[in-house]
Amino acid sequence: MGAWWAPQTIATQSSKRVSMDQVMISDLHRHVGETVTIRGWLHGRRSSGKIQFIQVRDGSGIVQGVLMKKTVDEALFKRCDALPQESSLSVKGTVRAEARAPGGHELSLTEIEIHQEADRDYPIAPKEHSIGFLMEHRHLWLRSRKPHATLRIRATIVKAVRDFFDSHGFLLIDAPIFTPAACEGTTTLFEVQYFDEKAYLTQSGQLYMEAAAMAHGRVYCFGPAFRAEKSKTRRHLTEFWMVEPEMAYGELEDVMQLAEGLLTFIVERVLESRREDLKVLERDLSKLEAVRPPFPRISYSDAVERIKVRRAELLRSPDEEQRKLAEGCLTEWGGDFGAPDETLLSGQYDRPVLVHRYPAAVKAFYMKRDPADERLALCVDVLAPEGYGEIIGGGQRADSLEFLESRIAEHGLPREAFQWYLDLRKYGSVPHSGFGLGIERTVAWICGAEHLRECIPFPRMLYKIYP
RNA sequence: UCCCGGAUAGCUCAAUGGUGGAGCGAGCGGCUGUUAACCGCUAGGUUGUAGGUUCGAGUCCUACUCCGGGAGCCA
Numbered sequence: 001m002g003a004w005w006a007p008q009t010i011a012t013q014s015s016k017r018v019s020m021d022q023v024m025i026s027d028l029h030r031h032v033g034e035t036v037t038i039r040g041w042l043h044g045r046r047s048s049g050k051i052q053f054i055q056v057r058d059g060s061g062i063v064q065g066v067l068m069k070k071t072v073d074e075a076l077f078k079r080c081d082a083l084p085q086e087s088s089l090s091v092k093g094t095v096r097a098e099a100r101a102p103g104g105h106e107l108s109l110t111e112i113e114i115h116q117e118a119d120r121d122y123p124i125a126p127k128e129h130s131i132g133f134l135m136e137h138r139h140l141w142l143r144s145r146k147p148h149a150t151l152r153i154r155a156t157i158v159k160a161v162r163d164f165f166d167s168h169g170f171l172l173i174d175a176p177i178f179t180p181a182a183c184e185g186t187t188t189l190f191e192v193q194y195f196d197e198k199a200y201l202t203q204s205g206q207l208y209m210e211a212a213a214m215a216h217g218r219v220y221c222f223g224p225a226f227r228a229e230k231s232k233t234r235r236h237l238t239e240f241w242m243v244e245p246e247m248a249y250g251e252l253e254d255v256m257q258l259a260e261g262l263l264t265f266i267v268e269r270v271l272e273s274r275r276e277d278l279k280v281l282e283r284d285l286s287k288l289e290a291v292r293p294p295f296p297r298i299s300y301s302d303a304v305e306r307i308k309v310r311r312a313e314l315l316r317s318p319d320e321e322q323r324k325l326a327e328g329c330l331t332e333w334g335g336d337f338g339a340p341d342e343t344l345l346s347g348q349y350d351r352p353v354l355v356h357r358y359p360a361a362v363k364a365f366y367m368k369r370d371p372a373d374e375r376l377a378l379c380v381d382v383l384a385p386e387g388y389g390e391i392i393g394g395g396q397r398a399d400s401l402e403f404l405e406s407r408i409a410e411h412g413l414p415r416e417a418f419q420w421y422l423d424l425r426k427y428g429s430v431p432h433s434g435f436g437l438g439i440e441r442t443v444a445w446i447c448g449a450e451h452l453r454e455c456i457p458f459p460r461m462l463y464k465i466y467p
Numbered sequence: 468u469c470c471c472g473g474a475u476a477g478c479u480c481a482a483u484g485g486u487g488g489a490g491c492g493a494g495c496g497g498c499u500g501u502u503a504a505c506c507g508c509u510a511g512g513u514u515g516u517a518g519g520u521u522c523g524a525g526u527c528c529u530a531c532u533c534c535g536g537g538a539g540c541c542a
Contacts, residue, residue, distance in 0.1 A: 048505090049498040068499080084493095100500075121477065125492050126503040128479055132534050187541070204542090229540055230468065242542060328538080338539075381542095393542065438542030452542095 021092075025061035028105045031095045038063065038107070039090045041143070042118070044126065047081050054080065054109070056091055057143070065091050065107040072110070080112060085122045086143070088115040131451070138458060139467045149277035150454055153270055154443045158222075160269040161243050161437070164262050165220045170245055173212040175205025175221040181417035188228040190238075201226035204436060207366075207421050209246035210397060213432055214424055220245040232462050234451040235339075235389050237440060239460035246434035252378040252396045255433040256354050259382050259392050260295050262437065263352055267291045270446055283448045287386065290350045297354045300376070303345055304333050310344055336362035337381075342390065346383040352391070356380040365407040368396040368431075380435070388445035394435020401425040 023036040040058030047053070050069040055062055069077050083089075093107035123137050124144060134141045141147050166172070178192070178199045189200040205221040212219040222243045229236070247254060267288055270278070278285060298306070307329050314326035328340030336358070337345070346353055357370055360377040367377035379395030398404050404425055408418055415422075443455035453459035458467065 044503085046501045046504055047498090048501060051499045051501080053501050053504095055502090064502080066500080100502085102502075120493060122492095123477070125478060127491050128503095130479075130535080133478070225542075227541070231538095231540060232468095233537070233539090236541075240542065336540090339537090390542065436542060441542060 025056075025058050025063045025103070027060070028063060028095050028103070032097055032105070033095065035092065035094050035110070036107075037090055037092045038065075040088070042083055042085055042087045042089060044085065045080075045083065052077070052080055054083075054091070054112075056089070061103060062145075063103055063105060063107060064101050065093055065109040067109045067112070071108075072112070076112060079114070083114065084118045084120045086118040086140075088118070089113060090115070135453065135459070135464070136466070142457065145280050147454065149274075149280040150443065150447050150449060151457060152277050153274050153281075153447055154439070154455060156270055156274050157266055157443055157446065158241075158439065160266045161222065161262070161439075163269075164265045165243075165245060168218070168261075170218040170220045171212075171216045173209065173216065173219045173221055175202060175208040175223060175244075177202050177224070181414055188230075190226050190228045203227055204242070205244050206246070206434065206436065209244050209434060210424055210432060211420070213246040213248040213434070214428065214430075217248050218245070218250075230462055233339075234453075235441065237452050237456065237459055237461055240452070240456065241439040242436050243439065244434060244436045246432060248432045249430055250396075250433035251431055252356065252380065252433060255394050255396065255435055256297065256356065256380055259354065259380065259394070259435055259437075260293050260352075263295075263382070263392075263442075264291065264293050266442065267446065278447070281447050281449075283446075287350070287448075288446065291352065291385075295352050295354055295382075296349050297356060298345075299356055300358045301333060303337075303355050304330070306348070307341055307344055310348075314344075334359055334361070339389065342383050343387045346385055346387065346389075350385060352382050352384055354380050354382055356395075363395075365411045365413070366397050366404065368398045369403075378433075384441065384445040386445065386448075388441060390438075391441045391445060392435050392437050394433070396431065396433040399425060399429045399431055401429070 021035065021037050022039055023031055025038060025040075028036070038056050038058055040056045042054065043057040043062050044055040045052065052067040054065045054067060056065060057063075067077065067080060090113040091107065091109055092111040093109040096106050096108055097104065098106035122140070124134070124140055142151070162172070178194060179202045180199060187203055189203055192199050192201060202223075203225050205223060205225075209219055209221055212221075220243060223241065224239055225242045226239055227236075228238065245258060247258070250258075271285070271288055275285075278288075308331065311326045311329045311331070314322045317323055317326070325340050325343060328338060329344055330338070330341055337355075345355070356379065357373075357376040358379055358381070359375055360367060360369055361375075363377045363379055367379050370376040370378050377395060379393070381390050381394075382392035383389060384391045398407065401422060404422060405415075408415055408422075440452045440455040443449070444452055447455065449455055453461060
């Protein structure tokens with residue numbers, strides 16, 4: 001066997017042995033009856049006089065090792081009995097199928113090598129903690145079961161996104177992080193000193209993707225986005241990740257189909273490869289299994305009518321929360337949806353709902369108008385089920401130079417900064433469309449997480465940048 | 468930025484204006500099948516900060532700081 005990083009070892013994955021007799025816990029079922037070594041950390045420990053139960057985690061899972069007083073050195077037995085949580089250690093033992101063990105397997109331990117005895121004051125105890133305390137210890141909280149499961153699912157979602165676009169003729173194009181001016185001119189940006197001039201951290205790669213789509217046809221970018229808005233809710237981060245596909249010759253209908261296909265693919269992939277992690281999170285799988293195409297589609301105007309009807313019903317509800325929700329909803333055509341509207345609307349479906357053709361006035365300047373009704377933009381938002389809100393926003397882009405020029409003037413945006421963007425309409429302009437998918441919101445929805453901050457390893461939020 | 472709630476042991480929380488407690492965690496001891504084990508004992512406190520009211524403040528008042536929830540904005 002070659003070094004653990006040798007290509008064939010990684011490629012086959014038939015056995016994740018990385019050195020000598022080391023085995024990953026997730027692979028134990030392949031080694032029943034064998035003597036193996038696990039290298040990891042002490043997750044938990046219980047002792048009962050002459051027998052000790054030692055839970056070891058190695059990143060791939062958790063396994064319980066059984067240590068009998070008579071089978072090991074007495075000094076070692078005693079030392080283990082006092083070993084603090086999170087101490088690093090290697091254990092050697094025989095793999096045994098054991099019905100009583102959570103993972104189905106157990107180790108009869110024969111040797112233990114302690115690499116470092118952890119301090120005794122590991123702050124995350126096996127008990128309830130407040131979210132503020134856990135966030136302050138995010139660097140350690142990552143080791144706990146739920147954050148561990150959530151970030152594994154996040155990785156699976158990211159991989160699914162890339163696989164989907166890579167296999168549908170989209171080329172990965174990285175958008176810049178430093179930008180010379182606001183992309184949309186609406187949100188507050190983080191300003192940075194860029195040599196002798198001011199620059200901003202990107203809030204979206206979309207405009208750059210429009211340029212790239214004119215070169216490659218179908219493209220997507222995947223990267224961080226930054227918003228300096230003082231949002232303080234469970235649905236906001238100042239730094240979040242977004243995937244943004246853009247299609248030359250794509251129209252609103254194409255965008256809606258693409259969004260539906262992508263979300264279906266992501267949910268399928270997570271269901272087939274991350275069931276164990278979803279179980280750790282106590283996620284209701286039937287809610288995810290319901291996510292099958294076609295997704296319901298509704299126009300903004302129809303949605304407003306539905307909201308008005310539902311609002312009137314809820315205002316008569318005996319439940320105070322329901323009445324409060326209804327009071328927050330909009331009452332007439334023309335306004336953008338707020339959180340209560342989205343909750344009320346998405347609550348009527350068991351899968352993501354596509355809301356299309358919003359009033360142009362509440363959308364970004366680059367949206368193309370609906371030729372059938374000039375008040376409307378050819379755009380679509382996708383609202384996730386179960387109140388997780390908007391996970392996708394997109395639509396068809398304005399392709400007329402004159403139209404864009406007047407919108408930029410109307411919004412008071414600096415024309416020079418957008419000259420390159422206008423060039424795209426001067427040299428071979430075509431209909432084109434795309435959208436942005438918020439990764440953390442998607443992770444939150446699929447994991448059933450309460451807050452976005454659980455869905456990114458080290459969240460950046462209003463006034464919070466530690467650790 | 469606005470609205471609401473909170474800050475007491477390492478953590479999660481009790482305590483009518485009248486001598487600050489419990490569970491978990493930690494330490495010591497016991498227990499051969501524990502699953503956030505169990506049983507006994509021990510240690511652990513400038514009640515967020517600064518003022519004020521009162522014979523007396525964890526408790527009432529004011530300001531500030533920090534934390535949580537929500538709104539707007541958005542992915």
